[in-house]
Amino acid sequence: MLGRSTEWRQGHLLTDESALALKLVPVLGTITKVIVITHDCDIPNDKEPYIEVIIGNIVEKLDGNFCNAKNPRKLHITFSNNTSGLDEPFCFEHNQKTIVAYQDFSKLAVIDKDYNLPKEQKSALKQWLAARYGRPAFPDEFEKRIRKHNTKKFSFEKEVYKIVRPKGEHVVGIFFDLHNSRSEDLPEGDPYELSIHVIYDSEIGAGAAREAAEQIAEEMKALICSLFGEGQAAMDIDLQYCDAMSDTSLTLADIRRLDQWRVEYISLQDDSAGDFLAPAAPL
The missing domain is CATH 3.30.460 (Beta Polymerase; domain 2)
Incomplete structure (x- = not known):
């Protein structure tokens, strides 16, 4: 069980090996990464049936249109690589969101401690997740x-x-x-x-x-x-x-x-993407 003392937080990456064990990636050694998006308060709650994750990729460089939650479908954020000391850009898309059974996650998931998500990047992640359901038109x-x-x-x-x-x-x-x-x-x-x-x-x-x-x-x-x-x-x-x-x-x-x-700009008559401002986006 994860429990109240768990180290897991929203924005943590899974190690490649544990992502493979959970069948979130097909093989090892790719640019594919898996990020946890379940809220911090829900991760230790064993009444939650699932842990939500998004499968994304390391990219060559940031695209400004996808930074700071400006696009409601796609997000570019930067992780700090604790081994190399370099910043690495990642891309995540809402259509790659999936769930993992809580019990399976608690047994098999391991935090990838080679990567750290800076505070301002985690704030962008939170706003982007909220924008999916709260954007006005x-x-x-x-x-x-x-x-x-x-x-x-x-x-x-x-x-x-x-x-x-x-x-x-x-x-x-x-x-x-x-x-x-x-x-x-x-x-x-x-x-x-x-x-x-x-x-x-x-x-x-x-x-x-x-x-x-x-x-x-x-x-x-x-x-x-x-x-x-x-x-x-x-x-x-x-x-x-x-x-x-x-x-x-x-x-x-x-x-x-x-x-x-937002750059991806759709009217009320279209149920895809639109516009959002999180007036109280959590830090």
């Missing part, structure tokens, strides 16, 4: 307008992906403020007033993070204005401003007013 009419210019060769989502990808690891999130129209389908001819905050991490690489967020904000502003016009000429969407902001400047009042926009 924007008004259907707003989503229809934001995709108005999409074609087979062009999409708003892909353009934002290109903007965010090179420097996205520095960005905590992109937040949209629709002001008084947050839950309204506005009539044709009545543009949505949109304000955007690109939030950067004030502690990790602060200077580079601010510069990255400012560049992303400028490029997003240029994209939106080129598609929808600006000022008196704005059609469908009227961008009020798009700026970079430190995460320490974001207040609880801001969190309650804003919605986090």
Whole structure:
């Protein structure tokens, strides 16, 4: 039994050998890794029938669009390799989530102590897990307008992906403020007033993070204005401003007013991915 004294925590990796013993991987010696996602408080509870895990892979490098829980389906996080002293990027996807019988896990699972998940990376993991079920959605009419210019060769989502990808690891999130129209389908001819905050991490690489967020904000502003016009000429969407902001400047009042926009951006009519902000994401 795992018991209250267990060392297991959410975010721990299984050793390759124990993952094989639990039939979570087919063979040893691959880039495949298995991470525990059951909450810390549930792991020692023997009334839980299962331990939840996700099967992922070591990747060559981080993709900024998948860092900091910006994408609701895919997550890139960095583990510290205690043997080599290097940071290693990992990729996990929700469709690779599975369960292990509690009794089997307690008998066969072993923590891979070669890897450590830093505090800020575990926070990203928690937010990403919560986003799967708690993400809000924007008004259907707003989503229809934001995709108005999409074609087979062009999409708003892909353009934002290109903007965010090179420097996205520095960005905590992109937040949209629709002001008084947050839950309204506005009539044709009545543009949505949109304000955007690109939030950067004030502690990790602060200077580079601010510069990255400012560049992303400028490029997003240029994209939106080129598609929808600006000022008196704005059609469908009227961008009020798009700026970079430190995460320490974001207040609880801001969190309650804003919605986090994700690169994978779907309306209420689609049951796949959408948008989420965890106002009380656990650390």
